[in-house]
Amino acid sequence: MIPLDPVPHPIDALPLRGSPDAAALEDRTGTLSYAELEAGVGRLAHVLAALGPGLGGRVASWLPKTRTACLLPLAVPRARQVHVPINPILKRAQVAHILADSGAELLVTQPARIATLEPGDVPPGCRIVTEEELAEAGDALPPSAADSTDLAAILYTSGSTGRPKGVMLSHANLWLGAISVAHYLKVTPDDRQLAVLPLSFDYGQNQLLNSWAAGACVVPLDYLTPRDVVKAVERHRVTTIAGVPPLWVQLLEAEWPEETAGRVRRLTNTGGALTPRMVRGLRGRFAQADLYAMYGLTEAFRSTYLDPSLIDAHPDSIGRAIPFAEILVVRPDGSRAGPDEPGELVHAGPLVAQGYWRDAERTAQRFRPAPGFAESHGMAVWSGDTVVEGSDGLLRFVGRDDEMIKSAGNRISPTEIEDAVLAGGEVAEAAAFGVPDDRLGQAVVVVVRGDSTREEELRARLRRDLPSFQQPREFVWRADLPRNPNGKLDRAMLKATLGERERA
Known part of the structure; x- marks a missing residue:
């Protein structure tokens, strides 16, 4: 288990935590060591800096899980720019909105995707480059000296309740999120994490970051069928799978060789609650694996997790606060809710994002001062989710007030x-x-x-x-x-x- 160091560093320094010769990333094209990861991030950052976006310039990426896509979350901040990852399954109108809203000055993508764009989709002043154009060998930038409060990324929500809005994440948000998750998941250098979630999704990106914070290896995968996941677990000797409930449904319907399922040591869930039936299914299929139920929101990354030893007895619980998070249950009048009393989940502490990009009105609605009884000062995320904290200290999700x-x-x-x-x-x-x-x-x-x-x-x-x-x-x-x-x-x-x- 990695130590809980509360001091944030520039996020692009993560490769320096791994053993130089150890595997940092593995895919169909081979293995990238930590030394090669560090060198690749430095070279990519040098090219990005030369392309023009200056300090704080937004660099968007619209890519599947290629090597470039995996390195950009570190390379862009190393160039002192701001990364804007776009989900590769989004279509041109959604991409055009994100490019315009973020004020992107550079879009990194592929020729086939460029061909789908229409006039006006790419705003004036935004240059398009392909992965191949970024692959030129050259000088490398050393780790940045960015301040921990500097903006490092803008992650756009899925837009299920309106047009996507960009959540602003600092170097500290990303660094402390990586350390926190790697710590409570007990990730070790021997672990091999399968990254199937989109890298534009907060936890999808964190799979890269928490793996590298712990010196582990990440295996990126774009899958078409559940069978692709099964084969990747076998081929790459995967120990950890992260997913959302619809993925678990698919994986439980797939055929799993007993030996393949038996090599998985850790399952982590986010993006929706696990049902008791799903818990029983996963515990039966992956008998050797610890199952972590988690709750989070992009505005604060991750809020709670349930220790695997408690999930059989409390399958409907979202657990307790993760490291570096203060989780509060608040009545409508702003006071602390009592045991077993429903209230709004409020997340305070250093994982709280910096607000919504260029959207002061919606920022003011969701990001408000922490309640007076909070230990953490400053802004908190008022989630809009109703939860109950039991007398045992475990939280249970009730629902969104508007649902x-x-x-x-x-x-x-x-x-x-x-x-x-x-x-x-x-x-x-x-x-x-x-x-x-x-x-x-x-x-x-x-x-x-x-x-x-x-x-x-x-x-x-x-x-x-x-x-x-x-x-x-x-x-x-x-x-x-x-x-x-x-x-x-x-x-x-x-x-x-x-x-x-x-x-x-």
Whole structure:
């Protein structure tokens, strides 16, 4: 376990933490040692600096998980620029918005992607370069002397509730996030982490950073099918897989050779709650692995984790604060909520981002002074998520206030309904919503993926397991459910589709 050093450093100094000859990155093209990683970051930073964006200039990247894509999160800050990673599955209109909003001066991408852009998509003053143009050998920049408060990256949210907004992350945010995660996951130099999440996603990028903070090896993978993940685990002797709930559903449906599953030592989940059924499935399939349930938001990176020793007894818990985070449960009047009393989750401390890029109004809504009883001073992230802290100190997610279903005077958590629907195995995925109802105000409707012939079986079980006011009025059966660019269920699209259906 790496020590918890609370002193942040420039994020581009991470390669210096690994043993020079040890493997830092491994993919289909071979292995990159820590010495080669450091040299590659330095050379790439030198080229970026020569291309023109000065101090604080924004450098966007729109790439799959190539070597260049993996080095840019360190090389751009080393050039004293600001990295703006764009999810490779986004289309030209979304890319154009991010380029314009960030004021990008350079876009690093590939010829095939350039061909999809139309006139006006790339703002004036933004130069496009390909990976090949950055690969020229030359001088290397040494580690930067950046201040820990300097802006290092702007990560754009998925835009599920509107146009994507850029979250500003400093060198300190990235460094302390890497140290914190590597510490509580107990990552060692012997670990090999499979990076399947998008590098534009906060935890996807952190898989690179926490691996290198601990001197471990990261294996980047763009996968098409769950079988690709299984083969990568076998080929690269992977010890750690990070995912979001829809990925776990896919991996549990895949065929896993017993020896391959047995080599996995650690599973980490974010981007949505694990259901008790999913916990049982993962614990059965990967019997040797520690399972970490985590909660986070891009504005503060990561807030809580549940120790693996507690997950069997508390599968619905999001755990306690991660290192360097202070997590508070706050009443509407700003006071501290009591044990088992619902309140808003507020995250304070040095992992809190610097706000939204060029958006003072939305920054003021989400980033506000920490409550008076907080130990951490300064700005905190007011998440909008309702949680409960039990007398045992464990937190449980209740739901987002704007997603709570209000039916016949009752406040119903969509998460609670989804957990109940999934518990019996009749369906593979579920998303619960409230829809207008003349009698109740809102009625519960659940969109599910599975075999519709099992609906009566499902309803009979729910009548046993849920009170009458929580019974779904309707199940909407789908062959597949939409996902956002980070692989999570696209609740905004599902909700919009239900709204159109109700109005029809």
